Amino acid sequence: xxxxxxxxxxxxxxxxxxxxxxxxxxxxxxxxxxxxxxxxxxxxxxxxxxxxxxxxxxxxxxxxxxxxxxxxxxxxxxxxxxxxxxxxxxxxxxxxxxxxxxxxxxxxxxxxxxxxxxxxxxxxxxxxxxxxxxxxxxxxxxxxxxxxxxxxxxxxxxxxxxxxxxxxxxxxxxxxxxxxxxxxxxxxxxxxxxxxxxxxxxxxxxxxxxxxxxxxxxxxxxxxxxxxxxxxxxxxxxxxxxxxxxx
Amino acid sequence: xxxxxxxxxxxxxxxxxxxxxxxxxxxxxxxxxxxxxxxxxxxxxxxxxxxxxxxxxxxxxxxxxxxxxxxxxxxxxxxxxxxxxxxxxxxxxxxxxxxxxxxxxxxxxxxxxxxxxxxxxxxxxxxxxxxxxxxxxxxxxxxxxxxxxxxxxxxxxxxxxxxxxxxxxxxxxxxxxxxxxxxxxxxxxxxxxxxxxxxxxxxxxxxxxxxxxxxxxxxxxxxxxxxxxxxxxxxxxxxxxxxxxxxxxxxxxxxxxxxxxxxxxxxxxxxxxx
Numbered sequence: 001x002x003x004x005x006x007x008x009x010x011x012x013x014x015x016x017x018x019x020x021x022x023x024x025x026x027x028x029x030x031x032x033x034x035x036x037x038x039x040x041x042x043x044x045x046x047x048x049x050x051x052x053x054x055x056x057x058x059x060x061x062x063x064x065x066x067x068x069x070x071x072x073x074x075x076x077x078x079x080x081x082x083x084x085x086x087x088x089x090x091x092x093x094x095x096x097x098x099x100x101x102x103x104x105x106x107x108x109x110x111x112x113x114x115x116x117x118x119x120x121x122x123x124x125x126x127x128x129x130x131x132x133x134x135x136x137x138x139x140x141x142x143x144x145x146x147x148x149x150x151x152x153x154x155x156x157x158x159x160x161x162x163x164x165x166x167x168x169x170x171x172x173x174x175x176x177x178x179x180x181x182x183x184x185x186x187x188x189x190x191x192x193x194x195x196x197x198x199x200x201x202x203x204x205x206x207x208x209x210x211x212x213x214x215x216x217x218x219x220x221x222x223x224x225x226x227x228x229x230x231x232x233x234x235x236x237x238x239x240x241x242x243x244x245x246x247x
Numbered sequence: 248x249x250x251x252x253x254x255x256x257x258x259x260x261x262x263x264x265x266x267x268x269x270x271x272x273x274x275x276x277x278x279x280x281x282x283x284x285x286x287x288x289x290x291x292x293x294x295x296x297x298x299x300x301x302x303x304x305x306x307x308x309x310x311x312x313x314x315x316x317x318x319x320x321x322x323x324x325x326x327x328x329x330x331x332x333x334x335x336x337x338x339x340x341x342x343x344x345x346x347x348x349x350x351x352x353x354x355x356x357x358x359x360x361x362x363x364x365x366x367x368x369x370x371x372x373x374x375x376x377x378x379x380x381x382x383x384x385x386x387x388x389x390x391x392x393x394x395x396x397x398x399x400x401x402x403x404x405x406x407x408x409x410x411x412x413x414x415x416x417x418x419x420x421x422x423x424x425x426x427x428x429x430x431x432x433x434x435x436x437x438x439x440x441x442x443x444x445x446x447x448x449x450x451x452x453x454x455x456x457x458x459x460x461x462x463x464x465x466x467x468x469x470x471x472x473x474x475x476x477x478x479x480x481x482x483x484x485x486x487x488x489x490x491x492x493x494x495x496x497x498x499x500x501x502x503x504x505x506x507x508x509x510x511x512x513x514x515x516x517x518x519x520x521x
Contacts, residue, residue, distance in 0.1 A: 103343055
């Protein structure tokens, strides 16, 4: 499959580097246009209808997120690019959208393009992009939704509805306040990164809990979550955990 | 008649005195209580501030320990070397790895503690970059006790990396031929553990002598920073880490340096008393 692609980055050198890498490493990516001007980028996307857009986040006039917000039906796959590993990446991760950090690692680029190719076939871009736009407009962390890819498709879960996550070998069980637990092939470490700034805490190497739902802490090393769920707190994490609770 | 009036007068006086007493004692109790409460709050605030201050000091020290300009420039220099050789993929690879390591440095140095697992991942990234720089002249080996739960054991960030950097830049760099560094993570009683870093370089005694001759004392500087940090950590009562450094020529026929760190888990000892 040939992937019609547009590159948007305000830095000329970043565009050149990315184009060069794509030509060498991803022969199925067909760069049909590139621009340093985000406004021009919006027009290019509207007229050329690409499958994939590489979109820089930190641009002075219009950020990558602002570009996305200009579309009512953003049905193109996006791979965001940024030099900073900050809150922006967290927002992108919440919606299971692709991203790269600059300087771009070749192996990471190949993985991101492969993922994008699958997503284009499955046509999941519109849902994910819309969720990202919605999350960006939501101030409260726990009111945001995260997207968890499953075998059937995508699960959209409000963060406040997650009670805790349980790591198993090879997958993670996400326990919700209502309904059956979800299974994800991602590790508990992945969810810890995803949720650590949304008032979640890894109290044990295989237990990530929503701090909003703690009802009790037992000195013997357990927390009780709403619904009387007892979760162990590993000894070496207790001190830091208690300090975190005290704020 | 007169008697009852007197009685009433007396009762009124007694009541007034009682009321006054109650008011006075209430005010007294209230102020002492309030003072105590204020003092308690103030004390708590003070300890909190002190702790915060100490934490900042530790962070600063961690930052100082990580920002070794030598490493940054040596890495950039090595990238330039591959660029000159026109080895595009290798230069790109080196650059991306270097950038990832910097991200890890920034992320971890802000934390109070990181898991042994994360520390090992950082060390591997660091050593891979050094391997690119030395090419075939450098190899490393990391061994971890199977019984060691690397996800549940923690250590302060940026403790081991400067030691490895010393081993490479002052031990192995000055040696002719191949050099090797081995890092062993050993399980001790309870949740205490030991890290032994062994290199087959010129040895710490010679390295210090060489640096003195050059009037360039980075080795001394970085181990001074390390010892200062370990002392601060001990003071904070959250860590108890023993540090020893031995020149291998003093104890055997081989050359090189052995650095041993013992991470003692005092918290754990207290826990067991329950």
